[in-house]
Amino acid sequence: MxxxxxxxxxxxxxxxxxxxxxxTQWNFDAGNITPSTGAGTASxxxxxxxxxxxxxxxxxxxxxxxxxxxPAQGTASGTAGFKFDVSTAGYTGISVSVxxxxxxTGSMYFQMQYTTDGTTWTDVGSPSVVGLPTAWTTIQNxxxxxxxxxxxxxxxxxxxxxxTSTYKAINxxxxxxxxxxxxxxxxxxxxxxxxxxxxxxxxxxxxLVKNSHVTDNEIxxxxxxxxxxxxxSGKLLKSASxxxxxxxxxxxxxxxxxxxxxxxxGEPVSQKIMxx
Numbered sequence: 189m190x191x192x193x194x195x196x197x198x199x200x201x202x203x204x205x206x207x208x209x210x211x212t213q214w215n216f217d218a219g220n221i222t223p224s225t226g227a228g229t230a231s232x233x234x235x236x237x238x239x240x241x242x243x244x245x246x247x248x249x250x251x252x253x254x255x256x257x258x259p260a261q262g263t264a265s266g267t268a269g270f271k272f273d274v275s276t277a278g279y280t281g282i283s284v285s286v287x288x289x290x291x292x293t294g295s296m297y298f299q300m301q302y303t304t305d306g307t308t309w310t311d312v313g314s315p316s317v318v319g320l321p322t323a324w325t326t327i328q329n330x331x332x333x334x335x336x337x338x339x340x341x342x343x344x345x346x347x348x349x350x351x352t353s354t355y356k357a358i359n360x361x362x363x364x365x366x367x368x369x370x371x372x373x374x375x376x377x378x379x380x381x382x383x384x385x386x387x388x389x390x391x392x393x394x395x396l397v398k399n400s401h402v403t404d405n406e407i408x409x410x411x412x413x414x415x416x417x418x419x420x421s422g423k424l425l426k427s428a429s430x431x432x433x434x435x436x437x438x439x440x441x442x443x444x445x446x447x448x449x450x451x452x453x454g455e456p457v458s459q460k461i462m463x464x
Contacts, residue, residue, distance in 0.1 A: 208281060208283075208377050208378060208379045209377065209378070209379070209380065210225050210226065210375055210376070210377050211226050211274060211276060211279055211282075211376045211377060211378050212225060212226030212227060212228040212272075212274045212375075212376045213225040213226060213373070213374065213375045213376070214228075214230060214253070214272070214371075214373075214374040214375075215245070215250060215251075215372065215373055216242055216245060216250070216251045216252055216253045216371075216372060217245070217250045217251050218251075219242045219251055220242075221253060226274070226376075227274075227275070228272060228273055228274035228275075228376070229272070229273045230253070230270065230271070230272050230374075231270075231271050231273075232255060232268075232269075232270060232271070233267065233268055233269045233270065233271045233343050233345055234264075234267055234268045235255045235256070235257055235258060235268040235269060235270070236255075236256075236257040240254060241253065241254055241255075242254065243321075243370060244321070245287075245370065245372035245373075246287045246289070246321075246324040246372045246373060248321075250372070251372075252287075252289075252370040252371060252372040253270070253370065253371050253372070254368050254369065254370045255269075255270065255368065255369055256365075256366055256367065256368045256369075257365060257366070258294070258295060258346050258365040258366075258367065258369070259346070259355075259365055260365050261354060261355055261363050261364075261365070262353060262354050262355075265346070265347045265348040265353075265355075266299060266301075266345045266346075266347050267345065268345060268346050269298065269343055269344045269345035269346055269369075270343060270344050270369075270371055271341060271342075271343040272341060272342055272343065272374060272376070273306075273340070273341040274340055274341070274376045275337070275338040275339075275340065276334050276335065276336060276337050276338075276340045276376070276378055277336055277337065277338045278336065278380060278424070279335070279336065279378030279379060279380055280335040280336060280378060280379050281330070281335070281378050281379040282330070282331050282332070282334035282335055282340070282376065282377070282378045283328065283329065283330045283331065283376075283377050283378070284300070284302075284312075284327075284328070284329055284331060284342055284374075284375070284376055284377075285326060285327070285328040285373065285374075285375045285377070286300075286326070286327045286328075286344060286371055286372075286373070286374050286375075287324045287325070287326050287327075287371065287372040287373045287374075288316070288318050288324065288325050288326075288327060288344065288369065288370065288371055288372075289318065289319055289320060289321040289323070289324045289325065289369075289370045289372075290318050290319075290320070290321075290358050290367060290368060290369040290370065291320075291358065291367045291368045291369075292320070292357065292358055292359040292360040292367070293357050293358070293360045293362060293363055293364035293366065293367035294318065294346075294357065294358050294363075294364075294367030294368055294369050295318065295346035295347070295355045295356070295357070295358070295363065295367065295369070296317055296318050296349065296355075296356045296357060296358045297315040297316070297317065297318070297346070297347050297348070297349055297350070297355070297356065298315060298316055298318055298327075298344045298345065298346055298347065298369070299311055299312075299314075299315045299316075299344070299345055299347045300312040300313065300316070300327060300329055300342060300343070300344055301342065301343050301344075301345065302331050302333065302334060302340070302341065302342040302343075303339070303340070303341045303342070304333055304334065304337050304339055304340055305339050306339050306341060309343070310333075312329045312331060312342075313329055314350070315347050315350060318358055318369070319358065320358060320359055321370060324372070327344070335378075342376075344371070346369070380423040380424070395410040395411070395459075396409065396410065396411050396413060396415070396448060396450050396452070396457050396458075396459050397409060397410070397448050397459045397461055398410045399461075400459060400460065400461045400462065401461070401462050401464070402438065402461055402462065402463040402464065403464050405437055405438055405439040405463075406435040406436065406437055406438070407435060407436045407438055407448065407461065408433075408434075408435045409430045409431070409432065409433070409434055409435065409436070410432065410433065411432055411450065411452060412430065412431045412432045413429075413430060413450030413451055413452065413457075414427070414428075414429050414430075414450065414451065415427065415428055415429075415430055415436075415448055415449065415450040416448070416449045416450075417438070417441070417446050417447070417448050417449075418446065418447045418448075418449065419444075419446060419447075425441065425446070426438070426440075426441070430450075438463060441463055442463075443463055443464055444462070444463060445460060445461070445462050445463075446460070446461050446462075446463065447459070447460055447461075448460075448461055
């Protein structure tokens with residue numbers, strides 16, 4: 189006889205829809221390019237910074253990252269800008285959001301590109317139109333190819349006005365490479381990898397976990413298996429190789445409900461446990 193955990197399926201389904209979290213973010217309020225949340229690296233793409241590097245941001249009470257010394261008119265489209273590298277390992281549904289603004293003579297058009305290997309760059313959609321700091325533009329894109337990728341990176345580079353071979357200025361008749369561009373609230377988001385439906389559909393009558401109500405910080409196993417422990421939101425918390433009639437210490441887990449998964453005869457099984 190097989191038991192179907194409909195409650196867990198509902199939790200897993202809702203988690204897949206709503207559990208997107210910030211992986212890495214830069215708000216530049218500390219006046220540097222260290223991420224304010226998570227881990228990652230930021231750098232210039234051939235562009236050199238000069239002058240005030242961290243002027244007011246979005247909102248104006250915070251700071252932004254500024255760059256200048258862009259290419260001369262009619263040259264080197266797509267070669268200058270800002271680059272960010274963020275590992276998305278363990279996450280799916282990757283999206284990127286960036287606030288961008290510039291001075292009157294800065295380039296009106298910037299193209300977002302991504303890489304999954306650090307070498308090949310692919311355009312994401314069409315070039316975005318940049319506004320003045322009084323009217324920040326938010327560029328937001330989903331990048332399916334970035335799922336679960338330790339080599340993920342993206343960049344924003346100045347490009348010619350579409351269908352032309354020249355740069356267009358943001359708010360002036362004359363573009364200038366000395367125009368400045370600001371970025372703020374650079375955010376990479378995703379959903380922590382969770383159980384697939386195929387992993388949790390069926391639970392055998394044989395007991396994977398012998399004590400589904402854990403009171404002594406030890407989960408006792410009745411079957412040998414490569415197990416994983418997930419939160420009810422679908423986040424992987426712990427994995428281990430266990431033998432029959434052995435236990436695993438879970439003192440590091442908070443009180444609550446968890447899902448333990450394993451395999452039996454090559455088929456996935458799962459059990460819900462409660463830790464006091």
